[in-house]
Every structure is written in structure tokens, then in C-alpha cells.
Amino acid sequence: MKVVVGSPGTWTGLVLRIGQCAFAGASIGIMVSALGFSNYTAFCYLVASMGLQALWSLGLACLDIYALKIKRDLHNPVLVSLFVVGDWVTATLSLAAACSSAAVTVLFARDTGFCRSIPQFSCGKFEVSIALAFIAWLLIAISSLVMFWLLASV
Amino acid sequence: MKVVVGSPGTWTGLVLRIGQCAFAGASIGIMVSALGFSNYTAFCYLVASMGLQALWSLGLACLDIYALKIKRDLHNPVLVSLFVVGDWVTATLSLAAACSSAAVTVLFARDTGFCRSIPQFSCGKFEVSIALAFIAWLLIAISSLVMFWLLASV
Numbered sequence A, B: 001m002k003v004v005v006g007s008p009g010t011w012t013g014l015v016l017r018i019g020q021c022a023f024a025g026a027s028i029g030i031m032v033s034a035l036g037f038s039n040y041t042a043f044c045y046l047v048a049s050m051g052l053q054a055l056w057s058l059g060l061a062c063l064d065i066y067a068l069k070i071k072r073d074l075h076n077p078v079l080v081s082l083f084v085v086g087d088w089v090t091a092t093l094s095l096a097a098a099c100s101s102a103a104v105t106v107l108f109a110r111d112t113g114f115c116r117s118i119p120q121f122s123c124g125k126f127e128v129s130i131a132l133a134f135i136a137w138l139l140i141a142i143s144s145l146v147m148f149w150l151l152a153s154v
Helices: A011-033 A041-069 A077-111 A123-152 B011-032 B041-069 B077-111 B123-152
Strands: none
Touching: A011 A041, A011 A123, A041 A077, A041 A123, A041 B077, A077 A123, A077 B041, A077 B077, A123 B123, B011 B041, B011 B123, B041 B077, B041 B123, B077 B123
């Protein structure tokens, strides 16, 4: 199995995992600090999905640190298959959550004009949280493609 | 390059493409027949994205028919790379559009209760159109994975 940039048990792989975890965590933090987010299903789904993403990435970051420390090779087909499934599931859920929340925010900001007419509505926080969720998705998408490439090129 | 189920220039590939085109077309048809859909950005985006999806799948279906007719092999790396990029872009856009529209519909039906309180609101049509969009996405996701697998296993 080839070793490419971002593959498991490498420094680039570890940086990707830490990035995913950090952006997902920041997205959750900003969303839960926004007033009344829990009244909207899409925003609750974003928090749940980013929570799952952060946990998954944190787990794999710990595994990467362990592999780097004891210089163990994580490139075996069974392990990579597991990473592929996990990465694809979390990536799809993260994209779905980010798009869902973005659609609701666009509805509030543009279609109905709630953000202008109701100033106590935390539209700014919703937007920042969604932007961070999209960055987290981008990083997990890179990991997913690398894992799938590794598995397919066995 | 291996020939797997759903790869370009095969009968299964053609069936997948026709399915994508049909579901995307049906999704557009039902959405545009819903009253006032154009007031919401997410629903307009669904129509645009499904339009792109239908055009792309129609083009590749025609190419599959041509390849089957003259028994030409479409498994060359340059062509498959082109299919991979197109499939991934349309699949991501389709998922984003379906999730966005679903989030807005959930907001109307569950969070705000508009669907119950305003009967002339075409919530049923929105839901059917979104379900068809998700089926179209599922089919294009299968095609995308097959194409990526083909490219990676060269």
C-alpha cells in the first residue's frame, strides 16, 4: 500500500485530523452560543453532526499520534477499509448538516429578511458557525479521498 | 483498467445514467409545479442543480449508447478522469441542493408549522421533489464511486 500525503499514521494525516476536530469544535461552540438555535432542526442537526465529526477525528488523531510514536505502519487493508467507511459517513453527514444550516440561514437573511427586521436574531453567529462547518467538511473530504485512493490502489 | 458494474460503456452504466436523468427530471417537474417555489433560494437551487445533473447524465447516457452500439471501450484514463471530476462535482451539488431544500421543508413543516396553518402551501410537492432528488443523488453517488475506483485501480 502506497504512502501518500494525508494517509494514516503520517504527520500530514495528523494535521488533517487535528484541523477537522478543531473546526468542528469551533463550529459547535459558536452555534451553541447563538440565541435560540435549538428552535431549529437544521441547527441542532449541525451540532450533532459536528459532534460526531469531532469525536471521529479526535479518535483518529490519537491513533496517528500513537502510530507516529511507536513508528507503527497503519497501512493495512482492513484498517484502511474501516477508515474509508467512517470518513465517508462523517463527510456525507457533515456536508448535509452544513448545507441544511446554510439553507435555513439564507432563508432568514435573504428570502424573509428576518435578520434585518429582528436584530436579536444571531444571524452573524449562525453564518460563522456554518463557515467553520464547511471548512471541517473540506478537510474530512480530503481525508476521505486519500483513504479511498489508498484502498483502491492496493 | 477493470470493467466493473456501472462502469462507462456498459449496460449497467447506461441504466444508472438513465435513472439519474429520470429522477432529476421528475424532481424538477414536481418542484416547478409547486406554488411559489421561486420565492425560496433553496428550492431554486434544487431546480438548477437537478437541471445540471439531468444534462450531465443525459450526455453520458448518450455516450454509453454510442459506445454500446459501436462496441467501443471507454476505459481509458483520460476519459475516466473527466467522468470522475464531472460525477463528483454534480454529486456534491446534488447532495447540497437536496439537503438545503429538505432543511427548508423541515423548517416549514415542523419548526414553524406553516404547512398545517397555510394549506395552500405546497409542502407535499416539496417533499416528493426532495425525495426524488435524494434518489438521483444516490444513483450519481454510485456512479462516482465506481468511476473513482476505476481511476484509482489503474
